[in-house]
Amino acid sequence: MKNLWLFLLCLLQLSCSSQVQEKINGVSFVGSRDKVSQENIDPVVSVGANYAAVMPFGFLRSLESPNVIFNTDRQWYGETRAGAKQYIELLRKNGIKIMLKPQIWIWRGEFTGDMMMQSEEDWRTLEDSYEQFIITYAELAEETKTDIFCIGTELEEFVKYRPDFWESLIAKVRQVYKGKLTYAANWDEYSRTPFWKELDYIGIDAYFPLSDTEHPMPEELKAGWQKWKEPLASFSAEKGRPILFTEFGYRSMDYTAHKPWLVDRNEMKVNLEAQANALRAIFQEFWTEDWFAGGFVWKWFIHHNKVGGANDNRFTPQNKPAEEVIRSFYKKQ
Template sequence: MAKPVADDAVLKTSNKKKYLLWAVGLLLLLGAIGGIVGGIIAVRRSRQRDVFPAFRGVSYTPWGSDVASSTNSRASIQAMKDANVNMVALNTFSFIEDQDDTGPVTLDTTASSRTNYSTDDAGLVEGIRYIRAQGMDVFFKPNLDLKDAQWRGKIPASDGFFRSYKEWMVSRAVVAQSNGVSILSVGTEFNGAQGDEAAWRDIVAAVREVYDGQLTYSANHDSYQEVAWWDAVDMIGIDAYFPLTENEDDEPSKPTIQQRWVDQGEQIGMFRNKANLRTMPVIFAEAGYRSATGATTESGHDGGANQGDRRDNVNLDLQADAYDALLGIMGGHRFDWWQGAFFWNWEVNPRDNEDTYNSWTPQGKPALQVMTEFYQKWAE
């Protein structure tokens, strides 16, 4: 006997129920997927925030003992805080006569335009304490210069030099320890002397006996890969004046500068891997650009590019773009081992019309706004 044919209305009702159940299931599935995707996005966002650099820095250069004793110097330090700075690289300068001098390191406060910028210990301590009282940490960067105005990178390695330098650096470490300094640089740009690995390990060991904060060495941009004793300190420090362009009359676009920083970041990353320093953070112990055409060239660093009179070839936009490129590229997720820059330089007494000069400082210029906005984002 043939089976009865189902009523059309019954079939339609049954199909509607199937479609309804299918639609509900699809909506539930989409909701679950949406929740997963949302969670992934949230995790990615939190990871991106986690890699913001730890240090929002500037390089403070008192050029004398007025670190925080005058109305001007205290106002300058307060302006750092207003720019969202959380770590101040405090630069001081002591001297030897010339590159062959193996005598003791001395202060020089004579009335010379070249050498009248040593900071005595009273001014140093007052400055450290005042900066910390404003809620910022201190990266102490004691620099050794030559009275004959030659670059410290020309000082050769010698037993006599290391003997006097070690004594001096330990004395700086004692001041740092006594006054709550967070980071201490054991040297700056000693291209000619940094190759004596044993001597530098000895200096670092002596410093650690009296100082328990973080240590770095501030290598010049062209020689950081030649330092064989990075593992003796806590972070790789680079004075990051990399030449990003070649033509002194060139005014590179921001995308061009950004790509150059991608290239530099990749090179630093490859060095960390090759040297088995994958867990070591990197800071730019110094970085910066003059507000002048040619500022992104090699001679923009050494002062030759279009400097002439200090009011020649002023280029505020190039300085601002260079700050933006450095902070945007190096501060991104791609280079999460990079922990910040200390921009050269922050003056005690910036000019009221600083934006009409081709000087290094960002004070009173568009570059300051760029830096402030990045630092605000990183602080959130």
């Protein structure tokens, strides 16, 4: 009887280990002035995405401002609670799972990771307003049965100087939302983020520098990943959580993998192949790893036929060779 029990246990373990966990093949679905229709969702389905990040926004007037302004009638529809709900509901009707990812935008596009209050009073005001912002969308996430909720994006100084607030915020979010949680750390921030064990995924906006060449080729890009990949795998094992690329992407321009985070309006020469090569390399390096959960391509606009294309040097892969690279990887998962 004992030997039979051991045999059955071994069979169970073998069965569990052979099950391949579904990868998150996501797109970052950008909020618009408009409601979405089926016409806007069809390209997401066509590219093979099984997840979309829906991203309502809150705004700060400056890096020192403590008041998060959100869900107002002055915002674009897709950046509000009502808009996020409408986007989620139609995406879900099409079998697309959701990560709800409320984000902060600072006037003139200043980097959120540098946000720093000038007094204890301002820190407390920021904490109160940010909590209201996040709980509003955590409640929406629960109402819509969203699969993943992201509690913040690239807020390193806020996390560093107010760790107790974040521990408390996570607990409060857990009270109203029963799904999986993550935080979107910047690529050079994640190792210092203190609360990963309180979340379900280690979220990283994966703008790691890989190459300083004008026209990087796939093998060079894959080689460029090696100094980052091993620490990511080790960090995942240490924290006991899978890595999720809450954002990943490349601009369709020369030197695309040198500083992949660049969002300025420079007129660097369009390079469609470099963008496609960089996406192909990230898929080949990460999508077969057990410790890697998947990710969300940055970024995907709702009016598919009006964006991207051969003359665009921005992040979107739409209507470019990069879109076909994404489709080929997502559809075979």
